[in-house]
Every structure is written in C-alpha cells, then in structure tokens.
Amino acid sequence: MRSDARNVAELTDLRAMRGRWLGEGDGRALSLTVTAPGRTNYAWCTIPMPVVGWDLAARETVEAEIANCGNRPTEVMLWVVGRRGWDAVADHATLAPGESRGFSCRLRETFPDGTPKVDPLQIKQVQVMVPKALEGAAIEVRGLGVGGSASPWQRPAARVDVPDMDNGPPAPGRRVRYHLEGHEASGIYAALYLPEDWRADGHFPVIVEYPGNIFYTPGCYSTGRPEQCVIGYGMTRGRGTIWISLPFVDLAAGTIAEDGWGDADATAQYAVRAVEEICQRFGGDRNNVVLAGFSRGAIACGYIGLRNDRIAKLWKGFHACQHYDGDGWRGATMPGAMERARRFSGRAIIHTDNQPGPFRELMAETRAEVTFLRSGLGAHACAMFLDDRPSTRELRDWYAGLTRKSP
DSSP states (O other), X not given: OOOSOOSXXXXXXXXXXXXXXXXXXXXXXXXXXXXXOOTTOOEEEEEEOOTTOOOOTTEEEEEEEEEEOSSSXXXXXXXXXXXXXXXXXXXXXXXXXXXXXXXXXXXXXXXTXXXXXXXXXXXXXXXXXXXXXXTTOEEEEEEEEEEEEOOXXXXXXXXXXXOXXXXXXXXXXXXXXXXXXXXXXXXXXXXXXXXXXXXXXXXXXXXXXXXXXXXXXXXEEEOOSGGGOOHHHHHHTTSSSEEEEOOOEETTTTEEOSSTTSXXXXXXXXXXXXXXXXXXXXXXXXXXXXXXXXXXXXXXXXXXXXXXXXXXXXXXXXXXXXXXXXXXXXXXXXXXXXHHHTTOOSSEEEEESOOSGGGHHHHHHHTXXXXXXXXXXXXXXXXXGGSOOHHHHHHHHHHHHHHHSOO
C-alpha cells in the first residue's frame, strides 16, 4: 500500500500539525507534531489515495505502527475514510510517552445491524488524528500497509452512492461546491446537487440539509461540513429534487463553523438567501422545500429553521435524524423550542431514530402530521439512508407524498 505523497507539501490536509518525513523508501516514517489546535481541538494529517488507487477488495485491514514521541500521554486515532457517504473505520488508543503500538482498521467492520461501514473499493484517504490535541504532542507513523485476506467484496444490494463534491459548475447529476453571490471569495460554501433529470425549464422540489457537528469517536466520523451530508440524496436517490447541503456560518471569520451554530442568526439568513437563489437560478419550487438534518443538523431544523418568521415560512416539512430542537444542546432548550415550534407552517415532520416521548408536546405545537421511524442501524450515523431498508422506503414514500400535495 502506498501514497503518491513524497513530501509534506503533498499531504493534502494538515490541521494543527507540522510534519516531516524521516528516512527513505519503505522504512521511512512520518513525523507529526501538534502546533496550536483551533477551537475544535482536533489535529490531523491526511494521507491521500494515490492516482492508481488502493487494491483493497480482498483485504481485511489497513495497518500502521504509531509511536508517541512526546512527553505526555496522547490519544491517537487511525482512520480509513471512504468517499461515498458516511464511510469510515478507525482504531484508537492512548499511548504513553515512548510507547509504540500497531493500529489496525477493519475494512469489513459493520454497524450493529450488519450494515458495512465502508466499501473497500471506494476508499479516499487514511487519516492520522490526535482528537484531544495539545500543542507539542508528537507522534511517528511507520509501516502503513494492508493485512489479512478477505473474500472478494460484494456490494450490498440497492446501495446508493452519494456523488463526490467537486469544484466545477452545476450540472445534472453533479454535486458541486457552491458559493452564494457575494461569498465567492470566502471560505463559506454549500454543496449543491442538481438531479440527474434536471432541465433548465423544469420545476423541482428542494431538500435543504444541515450536517452534524464535528465529532470523531471510534463509532462516528463527522466532519461538521456540508459535503458530508447524505440524507437528501438517500431520500431521492438522485432524481426529481434539487438538494443543497448548507453550512453553519461564521461571517466574521469568513469560515464554516464545524462546531456549534456559528452565528445562528447569520446561519438562518444564509439559508433564506440560499433557498431564494436556488429557486431563482435552478428552478426550485418555493412551495416544495423540505429541511433535513442529522444530529446537530436535526436540532437545527427547529433551532435555525424556525428562528424567525421569514425562515419558518420556507418549509413544507422537516426530516430530523437522531436529535431535535429542545434537547438542550448549545442553547436549544425546550422552552425556546416550544416558542419556535409555533412558527412552523408546513404540513408534516418525520423523525428517524428519535423517541416520540420527549418531543410529544413539542410536536403538538407545530400542528403538523408527525411520523417517527426506527432505522435499526444502531449507531450515530447516516448509512441507513443509503440502503433499501423498510424505514428508508417509508421515508422516501413520505417525501414523495408530501411534495406531490398542493401547497
């Protein structure tokens, strides 16, 4: 297993780390030192897939030897990250000063219900991460390679592959980095997908989606950025609907807020502008706009999506997965959620993997048709929307029915 990266400049993503290569050839090591972590307190180095790809179809693991070269205990994670949807597997350990350990990421690891976490044929990168980064922490990575043999990979039936986000112009079947007018020079962007059947004279429903918070644990790989959203694509299988994944924004810094709400009022204003611009430029149907989100994004359905009367009027329905407004996270208290819920003027709300009990009174305030689904995935992730399980079929039917109804 190899990467095309031959010097530190070719490591495409170094966050709060500086790196250097030690040695030559197969015996070389990557030395990484944490610099000044940002407010998210994660530091990492990404080792990109080479142009020729990695042949992992019949392999069991991706492995590396990692040593703690610093003077304090350091938690380390080794990730293998896929390019299609919510796909990543990890190994992690806290290393004592001077300790070296073999890390092994299982390519055939599954969620509790047996759903594969990654497609070995669609691996994007390996990522070495220090999740509780302290300045000066130092590690060395050696022997990145593969281990074990597995039966040839069999793609799950009816699996949906979410398109990669690229930097080209919007086009049918393509997902692109999209800057609102006036934001072209900033670091704030959305991920825009025009459906395969899009045409310039068409009129299409719109799904707006918010991502989860930045959060990395062995069971959850969440970047906090819009390109990781998958729910809207899973709900539509890429046809018949414009799908835009929105950021939480920090306008003062000109960046996406991976953690928290950013400026919540500015985030709501950005959403209003995005819907108006998408409808005007690409034929979005203003009477058929649905807001969706996972985790932080699910809370945002109420906390951001009902923040004021102007944004509340956009939505015909909500789809919230694993959390909702009122659970107390980052100021989303129940009294405030009750007040926001009264602004909902759409038709229906559907929840995936939320318990009805805590939200029964809150949902009553919306006066909406409310549905609760259980996916059975058994994990804090979005993979359930990319397969053909009963809850996903019911969600797709719910969405089709909602957007067929008159305003």
